[in-house]
Amino acid sequence: MTETVAIIGAGLIGRAWSALFARAGYEVQVWDADPNVLDRFKGDMATLCDTMQAEGLLEDGDAALSRIRTCPTLEEAVSGVIFVQENGPEKIEVKIDLFARIDAATAPEAILASSTSAIVASRFTETLENRGRCLVGHPVNPPHLVPVVELCPAPWTTSETMDRAEAIYSAIGQVPVRMTRERDGFVLNRLQGALLAEALRLLGEGVVSVEGLDATIKDGLGLRWALMGPIETIDLNAPGGITDYVARYGGFYARLAEAPAGPEVFSVENAEKIAATWPQDRSPENIRARQDRRDARLAALRRHLASEQS
DSSP states (O other): OOOEEEEEOOSHHHHHHHHHHHHTTOEEEEEOSOHHHHHHHHHHHHHHHHHHHHTTSOSOHHHHHHTEEEOSSHHHHTTTOSEEEEOOOSOHHHHHHHHHHHHHHSOTTSEEEEOOSSOOTHHHHTTOTTGGGEEEEEEOSSTTTSOEEEEEEOTTOOHHHHHHHHHHHHHTTOEEEEOSSOOTTTTHHHHHHHHHHHHHHHHHTTSSOHHHHHHHIIIIIHHHHHHSOHHHHHHHSSTTOHHHHHHHHHHHHHHHHHSOOOGGGGSHHHHHHHHHTSOOOOOHHHHHHHHHHHHHHHHHHHHHHHHHHO
């Protein structure tokens, strides 16, 4: 018997999740609070599946689309499902309401996961009758090109829920990263935040241009980190491994840590100063073109990594 999942919230992230679950053979039921989003959903999904098929990420776009349907109500969308992926607005009051409705309308054994980028699950699941089956399943945009998904439990999330969620995400081709406890920003955004703070400081001080800083990541650290993470990197960059690396370079990094970038680097004033040095065309057409170029690069990188592993 084919199993069914629900996608709550049909924007960019919701569409990507729909494609991933449908590609893996699940029946997918989709709902969004905005009727206009649901009206556009079929066409948007067809475009996404065509793109994925062209990139070699989907064998049969028509078959995937046939497994996806929209529903007029949230309650209908979550009826009979084994798994719910919520992708609503990043607002705590919205998530509290959505999870209360989902919890009341699903079988107790169904897993309820949120795509939230920064709100830990304890903030919107504490009062739920079946709160032990709730967790955060935080993807990276776009999920169909960047496969990591962070699994962050609330204090009451059961180990069985974590095990089952990990198995389901693995089955649809994602790379689940399991956390042991809640931390604001999870893992990815905490790491990204540390890098971004230093980037904004260097730019605000005029040490480097925006183009130069981005090139340092795109053509430097990004290429390295696409193949191995920072811990494997330092393990391989010193003859004696991690401990040897810290013995050699720890003093330098310790001096940096003594004067970290402060909260002021995230001020609007600093952002305006940086933006003024990088006059990008912010028209919708240009933004879409830049996103398409990004997605094409990610798809090419993913194909390369797959070939390296085969």
